[in-house]
Amino acid sequence: MIKISPSILSADFSRLGEHIRELEACGADMIHIDVMDGMFVPNISFGIPIIKSVRNITKLPFDVHLMIEDPSRYVEDFVNAGADIITVHYEADRHIDRTINYIKSFGIKAGIALNPGTPVALIKDLVSNLDMVLIMSVNPGFGGQKYIKYSSNKIKEVRDLADIYNKDIMIQVDGGVDDTNIGEVVKSGANVIVAGSGVFKNNEIEKNIKGLRSSI
Ligand code: DX5
Ligand code: ZN
Numbered sequence: 001m002i003k004i005s006p007s008i009l010s011a012d013f014s015r016l017g018e019h020i021r022e023l024e025a026c027g028a029d030m031i032h033i034d035v036m037d038g039m040f041v042p043n044i045s046f047g048i049p050i051i052k053s054v055r056n057i058t059k060l061p062f063d064v065h066l067m068i069e070d071p072s073r074y075v076e077d078f079v080n081a082g083a084d085i086i087t088v089h090y091e092a093d094r095h096i097d098r099t100i101n102y103i104k105s106f107g108i109k110a111g112i113a114l115n116p117g118t119p120v121a122l123i124k125d126l127v128s129n130l131d132m133v134l135i136m137s138v139n140p141g142f143g144g145q146k147y148i149k150y151s152s153n154k155i156k157e158v159r160d161l162a163d164i165y166n167k168d169i170m171i172q173v174d175g176g177v178d179d180t181n182i183g184e185v186v187k188s189g190a191n192v193i194v195a196g197s198g199v200f201k202n203n204e205i206e207k208n209i210k211g212l213r214s215s216i
Contacts, residue, residue: 001191002186002190002191002192002193002213002216003029003030003170003191003192003193004027004028004029004192004193004195004199004209004212004213005028005029005030005031005032005063005172005192005193005194005195006023006028006031006032006194006195006196006199006200006205006209007032007033007034007143007174007194007195007196007199008020008031008032008033008034008196009032009034009045009143009196010143010144010196010197010199010200011200013046016050016054017054017057019200019205020054020057020058020060021057021058022205022206023058023060023199023205023209024058024059024060025206026205026206026209026210027209027213028060028199028209029060029061029192030060030061030062030063030084030085030192031058031060031061031062031063032063032065032174032194032196033051033062033063033064033065033083034065034067034196035047035064035065035066035067035068035078036067036068036140036141037067037068037069039068039069040067040068040069040089040091040092040140041067041140041141042141043141043142048074048077048078048081049081051064051078051081051082051083052080052081052082055081055082061084061085062082062083062084062085063084063085063087063172063192063194064078064083064084064085064086064087065087065113065134065174065194066078066086066087066088066089066092067089067092067113067140067141068092069092070092070093070094071086071088071089071092071093071099072088072093072095072098072099072102075099075102075103075106076106079103079106079108083108084108084109085108085109085110085111085131085132086103086108086109086110086111087110087111087112087113087132087134087172088100088103088110088111088112088113089112089113089114089115089140090112090113090114090115090118090122090123091114091115091118096112096126097126097129100112100126100129100130101129104129104131109131109132110130110131110132111130111131111132111133111134111170111172112126112130112132112133112134113133113134113135113136113140113174114133114134114135114136114154115136115139115140116136116137116138116139116148116150116151120135120154120157120158120161121157123161124161124165127158127161127162127165127166127169128165128166130166130169131169131170132169132170132171132172132192133158133162133169133170133171133172134172134173134174134194135151135154135155135158135171135172135173135174135190136151136174136175137151137173137174137175137176137177137185138174138175138176140174140175143196143197144196144197145175145176146176147175147176147177147178147181148175148176151173151175151185152184152185152188153188155171155173155185155188155189155190156188156189158171158189159171159188159189162189170191170192171189171190171191171192172190172191172192172193172194173185173190173192173193173194174194175194177193177194177195177198177212178195178197178198178212179198179211179212179214179215180215182195182198182212182215182216183215183216186216193212195208195212198212199212
């Protein structure tokens with residue numbers, strides 16, 4: 001079963017609550033929450049108070065993608081804000097193994113994200129202990145960018161590692177996924193699809209989610 005995790009980075013923040021209710025009603029499987037610190041990525045999005053304020057309006061899991069330096073500093077705060085999955089960037093943490101165990105110690109799921117330029121081989125030894133691997137298919141920081149072609153090969157490489165070390169792992173792809181390439185992304189081995197502009201374009205959430213599912 002392929003899961004869709006719409007990124008609220010593309011939402012109209014003056015109507016964030018409404019949008020999240022609509023995503024749930026339209027069959028989204030989780031809510032992808034992009035946190036940016038203006039250091040790890042050249043953009044600042046939103047943080048802990050916003051997540052807390054929308055936690056009670058949906059039962060969907062909160063899939064929190066931390067694009068922040070040294071993310072372990074804030075893990076406990078994001079757990080308390082209601083995160084169900086916390087994904088940290090391999091590139092942002094000198095002690096990624098420790099941070100993964102720390103996230104899991106709160107009883108929630110842990111993932112590692114890889115920037116486009118970061119090879120999959122670097123996480124080989126960690127895959128067995130992860131709940132999710134996130135392959136960034138754009139350089140992180142902004143919604144609405146174009147899918148980087150070679151990402152499909154990286155997804156296949158994660159799939160191969162997963163087949164050996166962790167069959168149940170979630171393989172998430174984030175960036176530039178729409179109804180024209182979701183088929184290729186899934187065929188390569190992804191099972192959790194993030195989409196921001198692909199879900200919110202033209203303000204037609206229901207139609208867009210249906211369109212994504214029917215293009216798989
Ligand atoms: C980019 C974020 C993505 C982004 C995806 O840094 O991590 O989650 O919102 O947006 P689209 O689907 O528009 O590329
Ligand atoms: Zn993201």
